[in-house]
Amino acid sequence: MTTQIQISTGDPVSTAKDFIDVWNRVESGEKVETEQHIVFENPETLFENLTPQRWNLLKTLRTDGPMTVKDLAGKMKRDKGQVRRDVIRLEQIGLLRRTADDLAEVGWDIVETRLGLAA
Numbered sequence: 375m376t377t378q379i380q381i382s383t384g385d386p387v388s389t390a391k392d393f394i395d396v397w398n399r400v401e402s403g404e405k406v407e408t409e410q411h412i413v414f415e416n417p418e419t420l421f422e423n424l425t426p427q428r429w430n431l432l433k434t435l436r437t438d439g440p441m442t443v444k445d446l447a448g449k450m451k452r453d454k455g456q457v458r459r460d461v462i463r464l465e466q467i468g469l470l471r472r473t474a475d476d477l478a479e480v481g482w483d484i485v486e487t488r489l490g491l492a493a
Contacts, residue, residue, distance in 0.1 A: 378484040379410040379469070383420060389413045410482075412468055417489050423467055427452070428460050432469060432480050440479035 400406050414420040434450055435441065443461055447454040461478045464470045470480050 377410075377482050378486060379412065379482045380486045380488065381412045381414070381420065381424070382488040383416050383490065384413050385415065410468075420487075420489070423463065424469075425460075427456075428464055431457065431460055432464065432485070435470065435478055435480045436482070440473055440477035442477060446478060 396406055414423065431446065431450065434446065438449065441449070443458045444454055446461070447457040450457065461470065465472060465478075469482070469485070470478055473479055
C-alpha cells in the first residue's frame with residue numbers, strides 16, 4: 375500500500391476551515407478517506423524546514439530503510455550532530471518517526487508538495 379503525505383502552504387484560517395469541513399462531513403456519516411497533511415505558513419518557512427540536506431536524508435531513509443543517526447551520518451558522509459538535529463526537526467514536523475529501538479524511519483512513499491504563487 376502506498377502511503378502519501380501532502381505538504382502545502384496556507385494560512386491558519388484556511389487550514390482550520392478545511393479541518394472543520396472534513397469534521398462536519400464525518401459527523402454527518404460521510405465516508406472520508408484519511409489524508410495526511412503538513413501545512414506551512416509560507417514557502418519560506420517550508421524551505422527553512424525542508425532543506426536539500428533534509429530532503430536527501432528522507433530519501434536515504436526511504437531507500438535504505440530505518441537506521442541509527444550514526445549510521446545515517448556515515449551513509450550520507452555528514453556530521454553526526456547535524457544529522458541528529460535534522461532528524462529531530464523532521465520528526466517534530468511529522469516527516470519521519472523513531473522506531474521503538476530508536477531508529478529513524480520514513481513512513482511515506484510519496485511526499486506531494488503544493489505551493490501557490492499568489493497570496
